[in-house]
Amino acid sequence: MLWAVATLTFFAVRLIPGDPAEAILGGPGSQTSPEALAAVRAEYGLDQPVLVQYLQQLLRLATGDLGRSYALNTDVAPLVLEQLGGTLTLAALALAVGWVLALALATWSTRRGTVARAIGSGLEIVAAALPHFWLATALILLFSIWLGVLPPISTASPAGLVLPVLTLAIPLAGFLGQIMREALFTALESPFVLSARARGESERGVIWIHALRHAALPAISLSGWAFASLVSGAVVVETVFARPGLGRTLLNAVTVRDVPVVVGVVLVAALAYMAMTLVTDFASRIADPRLRAS
Amino acid sequence: MTDFEIQARVSLAEGDRSRIPPRARISVAEGATIAVTAFLLVAAVAPALVAPGDPFAIDPLSAFQAPSIDHGFGTDESGRDVYTRVVHGTRNSLTIGAAATAIGLGFGILLGTIAGMLGRVVDFTVNRFLEVLFAFPGLLLALLFILIFGPGVATAIVAVGLSTAPGYARIIRGQLISVRSSAFVEAATVQGLTRRRILARHILPNTLAPLFVLGTLGIGQAIVWASALSYLGLGAEPPAAEWGAMLAAGRTYLTTAWWLSFFPGLFIVLTAVCATAIGRSIERRVRHA
Numbered sequence: 001m002l003w004a005v006a007t008l009t010f011f012a013v014r015l016i017p018g019d020p021a022e023a024i025l026g027g028p029g030s031q032t033s034p035e036a037l038a039a040v041r042a043e044y045g046l047d048q049p050v051l052v053q054y055l056q057q058l059l060r061l062a063t064g065d066l067g068r069s070y071a072l073n074t075d076v077a078p079l080v081l082e083q084l085g086g087t088l089t090l091a092a093l094a095l096a097v098g099w100v101l102a103l104a105l106a107t108w109s110t111r112r113g114t115v116a117r118a119i120g121s122g123l124e125i126v127a128a129a130l131p132h133f134w135l136a137t138a139l140i141l142l143f144s145i146w147l148g149v150l151p152p153i154s155t156a157s158p159a160g161l162v163l164p165v166l167t168l169a170i171p172l173a174g175f176l177g178q179i180m181r182e183a184l185f186t187a188l189e190s191p192f193v194l195s196a197r198a199r200g201e202s203e204r205g206v207i208w209i210h211a212l213r214h215a216a217l218p219a220i221s222l223s224g225w226a227f228a229s230l231v232s233g234a235v236v237v238e239t240v241f242a243r244p245g246l247g248r249t250l251l252n253a254v255t256v257r258d259v260p261v262v263v264g265v266v267l268v269a270a271l272a273y274m275a276m277t278l279v280t281d282f283a284s285r286i287a288d289p290r291l292r293a294s
Numbered sequence: 295m296t297d298f299e300i301q302a303r304v305s306l307a308e309g310d311r312s313r314i315p316p317r318a319r320i321s322v323a324e325g326a327t328i329a330v331t332a333f334l335l336v337a338a339v340a341p342a343l344v345a346p347g348d349p350f351a352i353d354p355l356s357a358f359q360a361p362s363i364d365h366g367f368g369t370d371e372s373g374r375d376v377y378t379r380v381v382h383g384t385r386n387s388l389t390i391g392a393a394a395t396a397i398g399l400g401f402g403i404l405l406g407t408i409a410g411m412l413g414r415v416v417d418f419t420v421n422r423f424l425e426v427l428f429a430f431p432g433l434l435l436a437l438l439f440i441l442i443f444g445p446g447v448a449t450a451i452v453a454v455g456l457s458t459a460p461g462y463a464r465i466i467r468g469q470l471i472s473v474r475s476s477a478f479v480e481a482a483t484v485q486g487l488t489r490r491r492i493l494a495r496h497i498l499p500n501t502l503a504p505l506f507v508l509g510t511l512g513i514g515q516a517i518v519w520a521s522a523l524s525y526l527g528l529g530a531e532p533p534a535a536e537w538g539a540m541l542a543a544g545r546t547y548l549t550t551a552w553w554l555s556f557f558p559g560l561f562i563v564l565t566a567v568c569a570t571a572i573g574r575s576i577e578r579r580v581r582h583a
Binding site: 008 | 556563574
C-alpha cells in the first residue's frame, strides 16, 4: 500500500513541467550556469535514468530517508518528524472532541420528539458544512477580538490549542453525528432493544448500553478516514492560527514547489491514514463481538 | 417503472427507517432552503437584479464602513460595497463548484462502471487504485495536483474534482453491483433480453438515478474545498469577486472590519447547507415515493 502511494507520487511528480535542477537553483527565471546545473543534477541524482531514480527513491524510502528539500536545503525526514508531533496532537484532540460533541448531540436529540430531532439534524448539517477557514475566522473574532479570552495565535500553551481544536472538531462532529444518529435510530427500532425494554431496562440504559454500541460502529470505521482528513484540515487551520505543523509545512512547500517536502508530508499522511485504519479495525472488534467470532 | 424496479429501489434504501409518508408536505426548513437557493440562483444568473451596483466601483472616501442601511454588508478597503461583491461572486463560486463536481462525477462514473462491469480482475485493480487514492484524504490530492500543474482557477477546479472522484467511484461501483444482482435484472435475463439491452435499459438507469442526489450533495463540498484553495492563495486571486478570495483578502483587516471576511464566508456556508439539505430531502422523497 505504502509502495503504491510512493510509486504514484513519484510518477506524478515526474509530470511537473520544467527542469527540477533549475527549480532547485531558484526557478526558471534565475540565470544559472550549465556547470551549476550539472553539479545539482549529480548531487540529487537527476542525471540517472528514470528507472534508476525510481529504484533509488524506493530504496531510500525503505531506509526512512525522504530526500533533501529543494528550498530549505535540509533533509526532509527530520523536518517532517519535527512538525509531526504538533499536528498529531491537534488531530487527536480534534477527533476526541468531535466524538464527544457528536455523541452528546445524537443521544440528546433521539427520543426527545420531532422538534429536538429536527434541531439536532439541522445543527449537524450546518456544522458539517462549515468551512474550516471561515469557522476559524469566526472563532477568532468571537473569542479573541470581542471577548478577548483566548489567543488568536496558537502558541504552545494549552489555551492556544482551544480554538484550533474547536475549528477542526465542530465540522467533524456534524459529520460523525449524522452517521451516528441514523445508526442509533435503526438500532432503537431493532428487536434487541424491544427485548431490553421488556426486561425493564431504563430509557437511558437502552440508549447507552444497548443501542449505542451499534450506533458507534459506522462512526468508528469512518474515524480512520476522518483522522486523515483532519491532517488535511490542518493545512488551513495551522495557516490561520500561525501554528507550526505538517499542514503549514505542506502549504509552504506547495507554494514554492518544493517537491521532496510535499512528497514527504503526503507519504507521512498516507502512513497516518493506514495506521488509523488498523486502530479503527481494532476498535470495531472491541465494540462488536460478532467481528471477533469470525 | 415495473414493480420489480420499485421493489429494488426500496431494497436499495439500506438502513433508512424514518417514517416519512410518501409525498410529505414541504416543511418549514425545506421552504427556507428553497427560498435561499432561489436567491442564490438569481444572484448567479442575473446579479444585477438583486444587487444593482458595480462590484468593482471604488469609492475611497467611504472605505471600511460598518454594515448600515446604505451598505448592508459594509464596505471594503477601497470603499467597494461588500454585499454587491458577494452577490456578484455567486456565479464564480457556483460555477467552480458545479464544474468540479461534474469532473468528479465524470471520473467517478468512468472508474465505477469499469470496476463494476468488466469482471473480477479489473474490479480488483480499480479497487486497489481507489484505496491508494483514499490514502490522500481531503485536500491532499488537490494539493499534489496543484504542485504539478501550478495554482490557478482552472487547476483548482480539476484538483477538487479529482479529489472527490474516488468517493463517487466507490458509491457507483457498489450501486452497480447491487443493481446487477437484483431481482428485476434476473427477471429480464429469464425473459431472454440481450445483455446490451439489460445494461442500457435496466442496470444503467437504476445505477445513475441516485447520482443526482450525490451531485447535489457534492456541489456544497466542492464549493467549500475550492474556496479553501482560493483562501490559501492557490485558486482565484484577490481582485476577483470569488468568495474564498474575498475572505482571504479580508483577513488582513479582521480586527477592524470583521464584515469583510464574515459575509463571503456566510454565503459559502449558506450554499453548502442548501446543497446538503436539498440533496437529503430529494433522497428521502425518492426512497419513499
